[in-house]
Amino acid sequence: MNRLSFLLAILVAQPLLADSSLPPAYWANRQLPDSRQEAKAEALMAEVRCLVCQGQSIADSDAELAGDMRDLIRRRIAAGEKPSAIQGWLVQRYGTWISYKPTDEPAAWPLWLAPFGLLLVGLWFVRRRIGQRRRG
Amino acid sequence: MSKAIRFAPLALLLLVIVALVWRLATPVDTNVHSKLAGRPVPFFTLAAALPTKPTVSSTDLATGQPRLVNIFASWCVPCVSEVKVLQSLKSRGVPIDGIDIRDRPADLTDFLARNGDPYERIGSDPQSQLQIALGSSGVPESFIVDGKGIIRYQHIGAIQASDMPMILTKLEQAK
């Protein structure tokens, strides 16, 4: 077995870790009535790494802690908090690793500069090649 | 094509290989370490987990002497063996507070009756909210909090009997 399938076999199978006997938190699997707030919450949840399964976002995870984090995010969004503030609050506790979106810290700058750098290098190559016409 | 360009792929390959070799030599640490180590415990209050026992709040954790805060649950299998180690820590005078994750009072009473009760106070965290606020991601985990309420050490996983000297030293250092 390989690549995609190997990973998926593992993702698909949620091992039954010891689960608590309490039901999921209220907002873990419910949507906020305000669709704008819900959209904000879902966008944020897709960027937060699940700390239990570690290969998925909390939006795609059945883990209990992921459910509790979804609950936390929906509550805070409903209370009017900004997604970036909630993300900052989580990063303060778990480090930038929890965010699938590289944040604006210096260590992530090369990532955001890379596309432009690669394009420039590429264009420079292409220019040289096409410019050959005049010389040749 | 200049020499520099022709050798560039080779240089990049070398860089990647070095990084991959480093990764093979340094296994991935899948533990999630709280970034709050060295910082004060965030303000919190919790409901009591049991009517018979006082609850924990952040003010209880800044009492002038170091305390061990244990995140546990009755449904957590490794917690059963950890409680015995906590008992012997308690007998050495270590004050231990418990934060009970996603639990029911009846189950907790049962758990304590069966395995012993090393806790001075137990607060209930039914939706892991305090656990998340502390930057913890599993049960059991433990934090050593010094007399001023500053987190000095996070222990991920159950404290084994062999960890006891280390925990006692950390507590000593936190004084």
Place this chain on the structure above:
Amino acid sequence: MIAEAGLAALWLAAGLAAYQFLLMILALRSNLEVARPMRAVAVVQGGLTLVAFAMLLLVFARSDMSVALVFENSHSAKPFIYKVAGAWGNHEGSMLMWVTILAVAGAFLALFSRRTTERTLIAGLGSQAVLALGFYAFLLFASNPFARLFPAPMDGQGLNPLLQDPGLAFHPPTLYLGYVGLSVAFSLAVGALLTGEVDSRLARAMRPWVLGAWILLTLGITAGSYWAYYELGWGGYWFWDPVENASLMPWLAATALLHSMNVLAARGALKAWTMMLAVIAFSMSMVGTFLVRSGILTSVHAFAIDPQRGTFLLVLLAIYVGAAFTLFALRGASLKEGAPFELVSRESGLVVNNLILSVILGIVFLGTLYPLFVEALSGEKLSVGAPYFNAVAGPLALILAVLVGVGPLLSWRSERRPVFRQLRVPALLGLSALVITMILAPDIHILPRLGFVVAAYLIAAAVLPLVGRNPLRAPLATWGMVVAHLGIAVALTGMAANAAFSSERLGIAKPGDTLSVGPWLVQLEGVTPTAGKNFTAVEAELRATRGEGAVILNPQTHYYSDPPTETNESAIRTFWNGQLYTVIGKSDASGGWQLRLWWKPFVTLIWAGGALIAMGGALALLGRIWRRRRLSSGEWRRKGYA
């Protein structure tokens, strides 16, 4: 004795590979006559690996538990088809499959390659042999699939029901054929760099191999994406996970190669660049295999990580890619760039195509490995995921899709005709898509909106190469190109529609409750326990309606005991204009059930587009082979294998 026969075949094949490599060195140093047995050696080597692989299938089919691999991965009570598929559903077996494909590809190259000079073919076969040699060593010294157990256990351990899935059984071989098929392009490039014969003949010799591998990769990725979509139960079809990226990178490189090869074949230009891409494409296959097999990037739990195997693969990777890059550095200077071209020409269109594809490849590669660099340098952990890749690769892909409509209209060398006039209709379509989405859906995000615009434009632009000529007399390869480019427009439409118009409903429902999602009202009729052969399950009965009539969907949750796991089995209903996707989750204390419902308009176009792209490739491949047969049938008979 079967396992021993397989092992012996492997050893013999390894010996022949070494001999084949030696023949190449001797031939290139003295005269080509020395290499006369080379083709036969390559064919026998390929045959021997087939024998070894057949022996592995046989021990699995017979459930011979004295073979350690069978004991670990099979069970006598498994259905026959999964017993056989179990042969490659594990590390050792999949590596044997890898090396078998490698050696058989070498045999085919020896049998059918008539395009290149004898010298380059000999050098290429030598390279293929040395590639195989490393993987034989890996199998024989670090991953022996035929190791015995004594005493033989009564029965095996591999009854994991989750691994008994048709997707898991047939997805890996498809991808492997694609990955390893690229090895031929690698070997031919290395061969040509050795002999200095980088020319249009080489490109034509490479083309069917790259096309074939690329078709299989396209199919494999498309099928894998759909499989993830229905199995994972969260409605996503691409997650930018490191393991997915590992399969995407060879595809991106092969796509670029496919286009640059045409410049080399038609005009003799872009020599160095095409050779580099041919090397990179297979290198990406090896990088992907290393990343997955060593497990270093997959943070998903329960992955058996074996540092020894990881090290072995890394050494192979470093040797092969390093040697090819060194060869490139030493020989690249002597490559004379071919015929010149102007700024507006087919060549420059393909160059820009390559530029953008390479930048996307660079982004995916960097994004996948960047966390590792940062952690090595600073000790900090950092994540790069979907938000980054979507933000960066998305706009680049859209620009590329715009150029896809232009490039095929341009003529080689220099374009003096007013071709851009032909694009008026496509541009008008794009513009109307913009206006329509602005009016009907003013709130959607910019990327999906641009996706609609570009897709509308491309649907018209892609067929332009067939306009103004008799389509029936157009070469099959042109048809292939048109179909593949249409596939891009179709897939893009599906992605944009999914991103812009999907509706999601997460909620708790008790029997009798109704939830709405998009135009649908979905009522939970009831939840009943049920059981399968090796699992227990709960099954929901959902009654969905949108006006007239109703459809019933039955999503399930399966509970397995050995190992204890649960899976969500989504129930999906496909309509002409979208899919209704339903999942049942856990029950809460009060008798309610978690329901996850999605209405995904036109989402199926994503995979239909992928299939069209692969079909376009298949048409082009047919066209090339057909034409070659016609052109060279005389030569074919004269030089036929004897």
